[in-house]
Amino acid sequence: MPRQLHLGGFEIASHVAHSHAAWRHPGSDLDFLSPDYWHRVGRTLERGLFDFVFFADLLAVPTNFGDDESEALRRGTQASATIDPSLVVASIAAVTRQLGVAITKSTTYFHPFEVARVLATLDHLSGGRAGWNIVTSLSRAEARNFGFDQGLEHDLRYDRAQEFVEAAVALWESWEPGALVGDKTGGLFADPDKVHRVDHDGRFYRTRGPLPTPRSPQGRPTLFQAGSSPKGKDFAARWADAIFEIDPTPEGRRAYYDDVKSRASNAGRNPDDVLIFPSFIPFVGETTAIAREKQAFHNELADPVSGLITLSVHTDHDFSDYDLDAP
Template identity: 75%
Template sequence: MTRQLHLGGFQIASQVTHSHAAWRHPGSDTGFTTPEYYHRIGRILERGKFDFVFFADLLAAPVRFGADITEPLRRGTQATATLDPSIVAASIGAVTSKLGVAITKSATYFHPYELARIFASLDHITRGRVAWNIVTSLTQSEAQNFGHDDHLDHEFRYERADEFVRTALELWSSWDPDALVLDKATGVFADPDRVRRVEHDGRFFKSRGPLNVPHSPQGRPVLIQAGASNTGRDFAARWAEAIFEIDPTPEGRRAYYDDIKSRASNFGRNPDGVLIFPAFIPFIGETESIAREKQAFHNELADPISGLITLSVHTDHDFSQYDLDAPVEDVQVTGTQGLFDTARRVANRDNLTLRDIGKWYAQGVLLPQYVGTAAQVADQIEESFRAGEADGCMVSAAQSPGTFNDFVDYVVPELQRRGLFRTEYQGDTLRDHLGLSSTTERVAHAVA
């Protein structure tokens, strides 16, 4: 069968996603606190046969650039106001029938039993369309919201997350698929021989089990990750079935793709079972000139300070202490190290100041911008797909829901005409859409 492209739509349950200009755009819907906002996006993406909508998340308002939250509130930066994505996922699942829903939950500030129960329940409610984006969280503010003085060390977080995932997998496998009997005649609700305790007693977690949610349609959620640092890449290659990636350059994306596939193979996994989704922001017009006008209008709305506020959050490093018109310094960050390394690499190449980086970051958090007619945007996607940079794409909006509408109305048909993307869903679960195998063998391998 011809290799097929996969598509995800990037969201945060908030007024800002990658584009910090999006909420200010005259065409954007700012009703992010209403169910209708998410229902509309879900229906658009399902109409376009997208594999899933993806919700990133943070567990704290951005208190990292300077002393307080005044500027983030005034400017409306990423995660200043954000709904819980698990609630949004259930709402989207109720008004769609095929679209997958991927949500972010932290392996640092939840317990494996609590998280396993949430995702098993969501997998039932969506009839097998849920994915877990595994993060270890970023900032000291998140730690303080959960009663801790300091955020855990980067390497330690990943050690802990490794056991967290193992424990969750054990809990999801504590019910056999046929354990729920529901035989009214005999009065047998469930077969006790097909439900077992977990008795996990590890370095970081204890959980007796079993989970009190029956085996879900997928067995467990699709696992997603976005490892960028060396440790993060190992973690992603070991556990993830889909990986969300940010790199503004083709050479960076190719290097990442090859590296992750190699690491997955070294972990004894089939590299084809690890799908990589680099993200981009499209600007689509009837002509290239119109598309570039859309891009210029959007980019001019981007505020450098807003970008630096979010960069400070993502790296857990206060960039307000530096001269904004000086070159980007070589600093050690405790948050997303790989993301800052990418920003610094491009800044050094193009002689950008910190203010320039802030402007760029506010335009899309390092995402490349694909600009042109539907055919030209499809050309860029196809080139990335065929050049060994991607198994799929994560589409992020410059305005919502207008970007998704344009992409579905104009780019998706072009991809379909080229035979790159499905014309209909071929199954019902997210695993079906992504072409991933059943979970039974994978779980057995993972927890061994």
């Protein structure tokens, strides 16, 4: 049977996604606070036969660089200005028909009940197209926005994430298929024998249930993840329907693919049920020369300090004291 190529669009509900230079391009549209902007994005991706649009999210203006947000704001780096992606994708879903819509929700700073309800609602409003990118949130800046001095230790974050997803899945399953009856003549709205409490009482989370949101079209949303550590890859292999992979070399990508597929098999899953999406940023032109010219122009707009700010965010390490010209 021929294999199907799947395409996903990576976005942040912001003025830039991965390229901190993109907002400075003369052709760039900075109208990211307008619903029309995101409607155009969604319609364009659907017209291009993309399977889904995926929204990453960061819960803080970057302060990891010099313990201050000034440079991030001045230079317009990744996540220096964002809006809530859950509302953005609901807006996109309203103007598309086939495009999947996936949002990021942290298992460190939210609660399983809240996330389960948001995703079940999005799945209803999109007609069964919702996805959840599961993250555990590394950044110290994010921790401070939620009242903590620093983020959690790596393994503890993933221990919490395991229980978080277990609780969320239990909440999604608290309504059996056919539980919502709507029998006007007989006066039966929902069958109570098909709606169940969850009574989850774990190490990190408690939730009684049932979810007040009836069972969604998919039953549960499509689950995304991007684990790269051994524990992160085990987590992704257990739960994810789709995994993002960012190794820059073909050899590294092949090794990651083989590793995660093996872990999925060890977790009792069919490895073919786990899709792996390698990432890339395309430069499109009528010829290779034109595409490379566009790439060169884009790269001229890149700001090395902005790159260090973004690196500081994703490693939770302050690079502000490093000499750009030193080895």
